[in-house]
Amino acid sequence: MTMVNAYDSSRSAGLDTEDAALIARREKVMGPAYRLFYQEPLHLVRGEGVWLWDKSGKRYLDCYNNVASVGHCHPKVVEAVTAQMSTLNTHTRYLHDGVVAYAERLLATMPDALGHVMFTCTGSEANDLALRITRLHLRRQGVIVTKLAYHGLTEAVSELSPSLGDFVQRGDRVRLIPAPNALSVPPAEQGARLATDLAGAIAAMRRDGIEPAAFIVDTVFSSDGLYPDPAGFLKPAVDLIRAEGGIFIADEVQPGFGRTGEAFWGFGRHGLVPDMVTMGKPMGNGFPLSGVAMRPGQVAEFGSKARYFNTFGGNPVAAAAGMAVLDVIEGEGLQDNALRIGAFLKDGLRDIAGQVPGIVDVRGAGLFLAVEIEKDGAPDAVRTAFVVNHLRQNGVLISATGPGANVLKIRPPLVLQRAEAQMFLDAVAAAFAASA
Numbered sequence: 001m002t003m004v005n006a007y008d009s010s011r012s013a014g015l016d017t018e019d020a021a022l023i024a025r026r027e028k029v030m031g032p033a034y035r036l037f038y039q040e041p042l043h044l045v046r047g048e049g050v051w052l053w054d055k056s057g058k059r060y061l062d063c064y065n066n067v068a069s070v071g072h073c074h075p076k077v078v079e080a081v082t083a084q085m086s087t088l089n090t091h092t093r094y095l096h097d098g099v100v101a102y103a104e105r106l107l108a109t110m111p112d113a114l115g116h117v118m119f120t121c122t123g124s125e126a127n128d129l130a131l132r133i134t135r136l137h138l139r140r141q142g143v144i145v146t147k148l149a150y151h152g153l154t155e156a157v158s159e160l161s162p163s164l165g166d167f168v169q170r171g172d173r174v175r176l177i178p179a180p181n182a183l184s185v186p187p188a189e190q191g192a193r194l195a196t197d198l199a200g201a202i203a204a205m206r207r208d209g210i211e212p213a214a215f216i217v218d219t220v221f222s223s224d225g226l227y228p229d230p231a232g233f234l235k236p237a238v239d240l241i242r243a244e245g246g247i248f249i250a251d252e253v254q255p256g257f258g259r260t261g262e263a264f265w266g267f268g269r270h271g272l273v274p275d276m277v278t279m280g281k282p283m284g285n286g287f288p289l290s291g292v293a294m295r296p297g298q299v300a301e302f303g304s305k306a307r308y309f310n311t312f313g314g315n316p317v318a319a320a321a322g323m324a325v326l327d328v329i330e331g332e333g334l335q336d337n338a339l340r341i342g343a344f345l346k347d348g349l350r351d352i353a354g355q356v357p358g359i360v361d362v363r364g365a366g367l368f369l370a371v372e373i374e375k376d377g378a379p380d381a382v383r384t385a386f387v388v389n390h391l392r393q394n395g396v397l398i399s400a401t402g403p404g405a406n407v408l409k410i411r412p413p414l415v416l417q418r419a420e421a422q423m424f425l426d427a428v429a430a431a432f433a434a435s436a
Contacts, residue, residue: 005388005400007036018055019043037399038392039385047072050413050420052397061396063412063424066368069257069282070328071415077285080324081317089317092119093309098319105326107293109264111273114293119314123253123280124152126290127216130249130276131156133294133302140213140246142205144198146179148403150223151216151251151278160216163223172208175201179224180233182361183372187230195236202244215241216249216278219266225402226363226370226409228260234270247275247298253290254368257282258329258414261339261366269365284321285328288312334414338366341421345369345410348425356432358383367416370401371408371428379404383435390431396424 009023019041026034042060046053049071052060062072070077084098092099103117120126135141143160145151151160158164159174170176177197180190202212215237221227238248255266256279263269265277275298280290291314302308312318329335346364349371353359358380361372373380373387384406391398401409412424 005038005385007038007041039389050416059395061420061423063396063410064398065413066254066411067281067286068413070285070325070334071413074285074328076328077321077324080320081287084317084320089315091311092314096316098316099314102319102323110293113273113295114277115296116299117291117293119291120310121288121290121312123290124154124157126278126280126292127152127157128154130278130292133299134214134247136302137298138213140211141173142210142212144175144177144201144215146217146221146224147176148224173210175205177201179221180227182227182363190230191233191236195240198237198240212244212246214247214249216251218251218254220255220365220368222254223401225407228365231269232271234272238272249276249278250274251278253280258335258338259366259368261335261342264335283325284318285325287318287321289318289322338414341416341418342366344418345421352429352432367412367414369410373406379406381405386435387431390434391427394427396427
């Protein structure tokens with residue numbers, strides 16, 4: 001996937017002198033693999049709620065950052081982390097009530113069949129651990145993902161992340177299938193089409209002597225362009241992978257923790273009980289915390305044969321951050337807020353689409369929305385990049401996604417309110433007007 005909103009150092013004319021010097025220092029010590037957002041990178045110094053401030057004091061409405069799921073520097077999360085950090089921070093080989101209490105509360109948000117949770121520090125680690133357990137439990141290797149999926153950065157899960165680019169190699173044990181597509185596949189056919197594609201991948205895998213172990217998806221297909229609907233369409237594919245002896249892993253790093261509004265977990269919108277659930281970024285509101293929830297039978301052999309230890313996975317400070325996030329989501333009614341404000345945003349974006357030629361679809365669930373842009377029936381990455389960077393210049397932050405780099409990706413913290421949502425809609429309307 002082309003990163004259409006990335007900084008291009010060959011076009012840095014007019015960049016602030018201080019920022020240009022910082023970019024040069026960064027490139028010298030951090031190397032060439034990193035990327036900066038936007039044609040003019042942001043130099044941020046502070047965050048609060050849905051707002052970020054740059055070094056000059058300019059304020060930006062953050063409509064992209066799901067990491068700070070309950071808002072930047074939420075005082076309850078900051079207080080919980082600070083209090084625990086000043087008391088004790090150690091690993092899980094000592095008894096501590098915090099991680100146990102958090103595990104109990106987190107599992108209580110999930111179906112009863114998911115009876116264990118293991119903690120890690122990043123979503124990549126969570127998916128890596130899920131694969132290790134699955135492959136040992138099933139004595140199988142094959143994994144199927146969608147064509148532009150992102151599931152992490154370790155060597156094992158980068159194989160499952162085609163969105164990282166063609167340079168990242170995939171062996172025979174990983175197969176790609178098309179993601180759902182709201183423009184080319186009728187809603188009533190999405191489930192059957194996905195299951196048919198999955199069946200084809202399993203058959204091809206078996207021709208090479210590889211048995212399928214898992215079908216893993218981000219349950220709103222965010223990196224593929226965001227395809228959450230129709231609710232329930234995932235079930236035929238999940239039924240198929242189980243019938244073929246594999247399991248279903250729901251990657252909830254992006255859709256989880258109430259973001260879709262309709263359910264606490266993205267898989268809940270599809271009426272599913274996954275075999276495993278992986279979680280990450282939003283769990284600790286930016287504090288390094290992630291995990292894997294699973295059916296107890298899956299991890300029994302792994303637990304008896306492979307010692308699991310993670311120094312900072314599930315440490316007392318991480319558990320305090322995770323507990324505070326759950327407190328805030330529940331106490332501030334953020335799942336309901338995502339449902340209401342998300343509907344307001346979707347309606348507003350559809351109103352804009354009705355006046356702007358080239359917007360071919362507005363879709364989403366809760367506070368996760370997408371706007372797809374085309375020109376003459378083809379993806380319009382140029383206009384998409386213009387809109388993203390026009391918004392940045394005018395104090396609103398979003399990004400882009402999809403195989404054609406032509407889908408606006410809108411994913412604000414869950415604390416976004418109606419007045420701020422209206423500011424966002426006004427800025428989007430202005431950006432499209434300017435793009436014309």
